[in-house]
Amino acid sequence: MPGRSSIMPVISFSAVDSALSSLKTCHVSINTGIEVTTDVALALTEHEGSAEEVSKMEKLMLDYVSMDRELEQFIHVVEDVTNQIKQERPERLPDMKLLVNKKFNEVQNLNKDEDLLKTDIYRHFKSQLNEMKKQVGAGSQNESTSANEIDEDIAVTQSQRNFICPITQRELQCPVKNKVCGHSYEEEAIIKIIQTKHKQKKKARCPVVGCDNGDMNQSDLSTDSTLRRAIESHRRFQTRRLLDTQTVGNEGEYIRST
Known part of the structure; x- marks a missing residue:
């Protein structure tokens, strides 16, 4: 039909790649927040700060972990949708924004708060707190074989693994x-x-x-x-x-x- 090509959607994949690169740099800000939160939590634990103050740091860390998860998921969705669209014929190009929002919402609906506790970032954070508590003598009493303590033992083991370089396999x-x-x-x-x-x-x-x-x-x-x-x-x-x-x-x- 005459004029059909003039209304066909045009997607600049170079612009999408540029936007993705900008999004990935957000990891820098999140990682900085994670490092600062960890340092503050360790300092509080080392100087026997109140349990309430340390708890606030743990909640803040979960917020950062949640942001990191959402950022990763959004980036993956955009990359998947971009690859999908590149396979489509020009006359069948979908609305990229709608498709990204739809897939991102589907991924978000599968997220569970308890999964944040199982991430490497949070486990590493908890393992460092547990290590510091051992050094200052905190938490040495009322030992039991509860599920929480089993999780802490796993976290400490995970911490020791994190001390090993994935390249040299040495500390x-x-x-x-x-x-x-x-x-x-x-x-x-x-x-x-x-x-x-x-x-x-x-x-x-x-x-x-x-x-x-x-x-x-x-x-x-x-x-x-x-x-x-x-x-x-x-x-x-x-x-x-x-x-x-x-x-x-x-x-x-x-x-x-x-």
Whole structure:
């Protein structure tokens, strides 16, 4: 029909890609909020702040985790819809905004608040609090085998795994965090990977299994001061526990010798 092409919808995929890049930078702000919240919560715990103050930090962390989840889901929906539209014939292009809103609402309806407690970010946060509590002696009484304590044990185990670099498989010494996907690595190891790939004119993928971040840059990396603090705290705790064990052993040896 005459004039049909003049009313056909036009979608600028380059504009969509630009918008997605801008959205992904929001991770930087969220990660900063996560780091600040963690530092404040650890400081409160270390100086035996009130339980109410620490609880506020835990709720704030859940808010950040929720924002991170929604951002990730929205980005994935836009990417999926964009790929879907690229397969359509020009005369059958759907309304992208309506389609994105529809799919995003469907994804949002499947979200559950309790799932936030199971995320790596929140588990890592809780594990650091638990480690700090052990060091200051908090929570050493009224031990039981309740479900909450089992969850805390799992969280501590998860924390110790987070201390290991996914590249070197050794404990992190100078951890840096990827501001895009949130994963941490040994600084020297990850920079070497990025530089090697870029020299080969290739994109550097995040080495964490299952991560879909396929285009890393050195500018994406920042010092992971929160993780470094947690590792140092864990080392101090382990050293103190070792010294306590040696002291008990020496006392026992002295008793036997007398």
